Amino acid sequence: MKDIYIPGLDEDARLHKKKQDGSLLREREDYKKIYAKEFFNVYNEGTVADGFVCMCRNQRIYIDENWQFVYFIDYAYALDKIRGYRFGNLTPSYEILLSHSLSELKYSDPATPFCVDYNKIIDGMECMVQRIIEEIRHSNTKRLADKIKWFENLRIKPAKHFEEALQRILFVNQIMWQTDHYLTGLGSLDQLLYPYYERDVKTGYTDEKTVKEQLREFLQILHQYYWYKSSMLMGDTGQIIVLGGSEKEGNYRYNILTEQFLDLVQELQLPDPKLLLRVNEKTPEKIWKKALTCIGTGVGSPIFSNDQVIIPALEAFGIEEEDARSYGVSACWEPLIAGKSVSLNNMTTLNYMRPMENLFRREQLSRLETFDEFTECYITYLGRNLNAVKRVLTNARFQYDPVLSVFIDGCREKQKDASWGGAKYFHAGITSVALGNVIEVLLNIKKYVYEEKNYSLIEIKRMILTNYEGMESEQKKLKSKKRYFGTDEEEVIQLTKKIMAATTRFTKDYRNEYGGKLKFGLSAPTYIDAAVDMYASFDGRKYGAPFVVHISNETADSYTEILNFASALDYGENRFNGNVIDFMVTPDFIRNNMDKFVTLMKVGIKKGIFQLQMNVVSSETLIRAKENPEAFPNLIVRVWGFSAFFIDLPDNYKDMLISRALKNEGKEG
Amino acid sequence: MEHLVTNIQRMCMQDGPGIRTTVFMKGCGIHCPWCSNPENLLFEKEEYARADGKGVYGRSYSIDELYQEIIKDKAYWNPDGGVTFSGGEALLHMDFLRALFQRFKDQGVHLAVETSLFVPERLVQDALKYVDFFYVDVKILDAEKCRTLLGGDSMLYRRNVDTLSHSGKKICFRIPCAEQYTLQEDNKELVLKFVKQYREIPIEIFKLHRMGESKYQSLRKQMIEDDDCSDMAFKDFFEHLKQQGNHVSVIRL
Numbered sequence: 009m010k011d012i013y014i015p016g017l018d019e020d021a022r023l024h025k026k027k028q029d030g031s032l033l034r035e036r037e038d039y040k041k042i043y044a045k046e047f048f049n050v051y052n053e054g055t056v057a058d059g060f061v062c063m064c065r066n067q068r069i070y071i072d073e074n075w076q077f078v079y080f081i082d083y084a085y086a087l088d089k090i091r092g093y094r095f096g097n098l099t100p101s102y103e104i105l106l107s108h109s110l111s112e113l114k115y116s117d118p119a120t121p122f123c124v125d126y127n128k129i130i131d132g133m134e135c136m137v138q139r140i141i142e143e144i145r146h147s148n149t150k151r152l153a154d155k156i157k158w159f160e161n162l163r164i165k166p167a168k169h170f171e172e173a174l175q176r177i178l179f180v181n182q183i184m185w186q187t188d189h190y191l192t193g194l195g196s197l198d199q200l201l202y203p204y205y206e207r208d209v210k211t212g213y214t215d216e217k218t219v220k221e222q223l224r225e226f227l228q229i230l231h232q233y234y235w236y237k238s239s240m241l242m243g244d245t246g247q248i249i250v251l252g253g254s255e256k257e258g259n260y261r262y263n264i265l266t267e268q269f270l271d272l273v274q275e276l277q278l279p280d281p282k283l284l285l286r287v288n289e290k291t292p293e294k295i296w297k298k299a300l301t302c303i304g305t306g307v308g309s310p311i312f313s314n315d316q317v318i319i320p321a322l323e324a325f326g327i328e329e330e331d332a333r334s335y336g337v338s339a340c341w342e343p344l345i346a347g348k349s350v351s352l353n354n355m356t357t358l359n360y361m362r363p364m365e366n367l368f369r370r371e372q373l374s375r376l377e378t379f380d381e382f383t384e385c386y387i388t389y390l391g392r393n394l395n396a397v398k399r400v401l402t403n404a405r406f407q408y409d410p411v412l413s414v415f416i417d418g419c420r421e422k423q424k425d426a427s428w429g430g431a432k433y434f435h436a437g438i439t440s441v442a443l444g445n446v447i448e449v450l451l452n453i454k455k456y457v458y459e460e461k462n463y464s465l466i467e468i469k470r471m472i473l474t475n476y477e478g479m480e481s482e483q484k485k486l487k488s489k490k491r492y493f494g495t496d497e498e499e500v501i502q503l504t505k506k507i508m509a510a511t512t513r514f515t516k517d518y519r520n521e522y523g524g525k526l527k528f529g530l531s532a533p534t535y536i537d538a539a540v541d542m543y544a545s546f547d548g549r550k551y552g553a554p555f556v557v558h559i560s561n562e563t564a565d566s567y568t569e570i571l572n573f574a575s576a577l578d579y580g581e582n583r584f585n586g587n588v589i590d591f592m593v594t595p596d597f598i599r600n601n602m603d604k605f606v607t608l609m610k611v612g613i614k615k616g617i618f619q620l621q622m623n624v625v626s627s628e629t630l631i632r633a634k635e636n637p638e639a640f641p642n643l644i645v646r647v648w649g650f651s652a653f654f655i656d657l658p659d660n661y662k663d664m665l666i667s668r669a670l671k672n673e674g675k676e677g
Numbered sequence: 678m679e680h681l682v683t684n685i686q687r688m689c690m691q692d693g694p695g696i697r698t699t700v701f702m703k704g705c706g707i708h709c710p711w712c713s714n715p716e717n718l719l720f721e722k723e724e725y726a727r728a729d730g731k732g733v734y735g736r737s738y739s740i741d742e743l744y745q746e747i748i749k750d751k752a753y754w755n756p757d758g759g760v761t762f763s764g765g766e767a768l769l770h771m772d773f774l775r776a777l778f779q780r781f782k783d784q785g786v787h788l789a790v791e792t793s794l795f796v797p798e799r800l801v802q803d804a805l806k807y808v809d810f811f812y813v814d815v816k817i818l819d820a821e822k823c824r825t826l827l828g829g830d831s832m833l834y835r836r837n838v839d840t841l842s843h844s845g846k847k848i849c850f851r852i853p854c855a856e857q858y859t860l861q862e863d864n865k866e867l868v869l870k871f872v873k874q875y876r877e878i879p880i881e882i883f884k885l886h887r888m889g890e891s892k893y894q895s896l897r898k899q900m901i902e903d904d905d906c907s908d909m910a911f912k913d914f915f916e917h918l919k920q921q922g923n924h925v926s927v928i929r930l
């Protein structure tokens with residue numbers, strides 16, 4: 009076996025750089041076929057819990073002697089039996105295994121089949137812990153005695169020290185990946201770890217410097233298996249560490265670990281794990297500067313998330329106050345109550361252009377005599393589309409998942425699996441694309457059809473269906489005019505709000521079988537893929553061309569405009585499932601204007617933007633990196649809601665970033 | 678005279694303290710050979726033709742329309758940002774802008790102006806009532822050359838600088854550097870001598886850029902070619918200013 013792969017070594021991202029898209033996944037499947045035949049036979053016959061136990065007994069244990077912590081994934085033995093909708097894109101409760109030992113978690117009198125399975129999962133982990141201890145004993149590893157003690161404690165008592173807590177987080181995280189829970193988040197680590205830090209420093213057990221070194225290693229360890237952890241594209245791992253937060257009275261909550269994480273990500277220059285910084289009006293200047301300096305280096309982190317908008321939205325939706333205040337996010341941006349929620353936040357994507365396309369293809373266009381009638385008609389088609397979306401959600405069945413259930417609050421108490429409503433929150437989330445394009449289309453129709461009467465709807469239909477054949481100059485004109493979407497014109501804002509409100513109207517009655525509600529947001533990763541088989545649209549977009557990226561700016565002087573626009577939208581009711589502004593910024597711009605940039609961000613937060621991420625790149629660098637990838641192995645960009653190495657991206661993603669960068673620098677119309 | 682606006686640029690980081698909105702007024706009293714805003718020289722509307730279509734430089738606004746457009750970014754002007762009027766020559770539009778200035782002043786908005794100061798003295802006096810910060814160009818100082826090259830009256834300019842310098846308002850000099858023009862040996866000496874009298878006024882120097890070239894093309898005009906400045910000449914000028922006790926910094930526009 010050994011000559012083919014050695015976990016931890018040949019996982020290095022660099023070695024797998026070229027494994028993009030399909031080849032990555034295919035290779036992973038091949039590994040499984042070669043190694044796991046026997047294993048699959050065993051667990052195909054029993055329950056998932058039996059499979060888990062089998063996995064714990066058989067998977068390779070790998071101790072990297074250079075690290076002070078233990079972490080390994082044996083993807084040949086990954087447990088991935090799919091029985092329905094797979095759980096992923098979640099953050100487990102690491103806290104459960106920090107404040108309990110494995111043996112404490114076990115039911116003493118397992119009465120139901122779930123409890124029996126639950127105990128099997130704990131047994132499996134105990135077995136794995138035992139095997140890890142054996143392996144450490146026979147190794148030459150750093151901190152041998154400490155490691156043995158940490159794992160022995162894991163079986164019998166809660167974590168006591170900071171370093172022990174780190175090891176347990178790694179252990180839980182490793183179990184999640186090992187059991188194929190894709191896009192596993194890391195949660196609010198600065199908050200979770202601080203009590204251990206504080207106690208250890210007080211008693212002299214550790215100090216600031218040691219802790220920082222341990223966190224550095226922690227991040228480096230989590231960066232391993234980069235390609236295995238990547239989902240749709242390289243870098244799409246969902247490994248987000250949430251930092252900062254808000255107290256009940258609105259004060260900003262942060263600590264020394266918040267700063268250390270920001271410093272370390274800046275130093276390490278790795279695209280993964282990623283950071284999300286929660287902010288509010290009271291976030292101190294110092295934290296803003298650290299965060300902006302970090303992102304100014306081009307590392308892609310942190311993304312900013314506005315507590316002042318998100319917490320009230322969560323509460324109004326029915327999330328308990330304290331849970332709302334401790335929110336984290338799923339892989340990209342969608343707010344998620346870590347460890348308490350199995351809400352799948354990205355179950356499907358609503359494509360706002362689809363109803364527009366249907367309208368043009370099916371509607372009797374001549375009957376739409378006013379712009380208002382046209383808009384109402386679009387909304388009717390939107391409603392039909394959303395009915396289809398709701399049907400998809402209703403039909404979804406979830407995978408029985410006792411492993412996840414161990415790490416989700418509530419399952420143990422209720423003696424219920426996460427998939428049977430064991431978790432406290434079980435909502436459904438969808439993302440959306442192309443609202444920006446639809447707003448553009450609507451306002452163009454208002455202007456050219458109903459006001460200036462340059463075209464009829466029938467002519468527009470022809471443009472769309474023929475991909476602007478013979479009407480290239482119209483296409484160019486539409487494409488090059490200043491966009492409406494993202495400007496702070498009252499008309500644009502009102503129309504956007506109207507479509508969002510309509511989306512709520514069609515979705516708010518939905519309940520899944522556990523009473524969970526449906527939420528949506530304006531950001532989705534699919535702005536390229538969802539557009540592939542879509543007809544041209546009356547905003548100059550040609551057949552198959554990508555949609556607008558999130559809520560994004562086109563030029564460097566539109567930052568304030570887009571902040572005004574985004575903060576004028578209403579994210580209440582169920583409209584909070586990730587609404588990210590995507591800035592293109594040149595590296596100099598932040599560096600040379602730090603104080604002004606801090607002001608800009610603070611005002612944006614105060615005015616009420618939802619979330620914000622930045623691509624800090626210059627078009628020149630991107631173009632050179634595309635032509636000559638070897639010279640830019642470490643160039644990091646932000647795609648969807650994650651950061652990744654530029655050279656790992658498929659060409660259409662590279663081109664999209666280049667064209668946005670050119671526009672931002674005023675180099676392309 | 679029409680009072681047209683060619684551009685309202687939001688979130689300017691270079692046109693004064695804080696985050697600012699800069700308004701470009703159309704029309705200028707002089708004609709610097711290296712001007713990078715050729716669309717702002719004449720006071721009337723001008724047609725242009727670009728690859729993506731034809732259009733018109735210059736749009737007329739009522740004071741209220743202009744106010745509504747600018748005020749959108751008010752939230753970003755704290756603590757020290759505001760509005761900058763540029764051009765062309767912003768001060769030549771004083772009679773039009775006065776009401777707008779008053780409105781901003783009443784609201785405590787910080788106002789700045791970029792000016793060449795080749796304007797009648799009464800306009801400067803008037804502007805002093807409203808404007809908090811002046812960017813003043815220093816260009817060609819020899820009377821004869823100033824008239825032929827720029828079409829400006831250098832005595833008027835000097836008087837205006839003097840007036841400003843005694844006003845107690847914040848001022849910053851801006852010197853565009855081109856070896857054939859401003860840094861040409863004789864003129865350079867004159868500039869050095871001139872700014873030496875105003876050592877309390879900080880100076881920003883910059884190299885000319887050719888960003889305006891496409892605008893020249895769109896107006897079917899030719900941009901001059903001899904507007905460059907070697908690093909050496911630029912650095913040398915910088916050092917000279919520093920040596921004689923001026924506060925100088927380099928900016929990139």
Ligand code: SF4
Nearest residue numbers: 705708709712765793
């Ligand atoms: S003063 Fe300014 S706008 Fe007027 S010509 Fe000179 S450079 Fe151009």
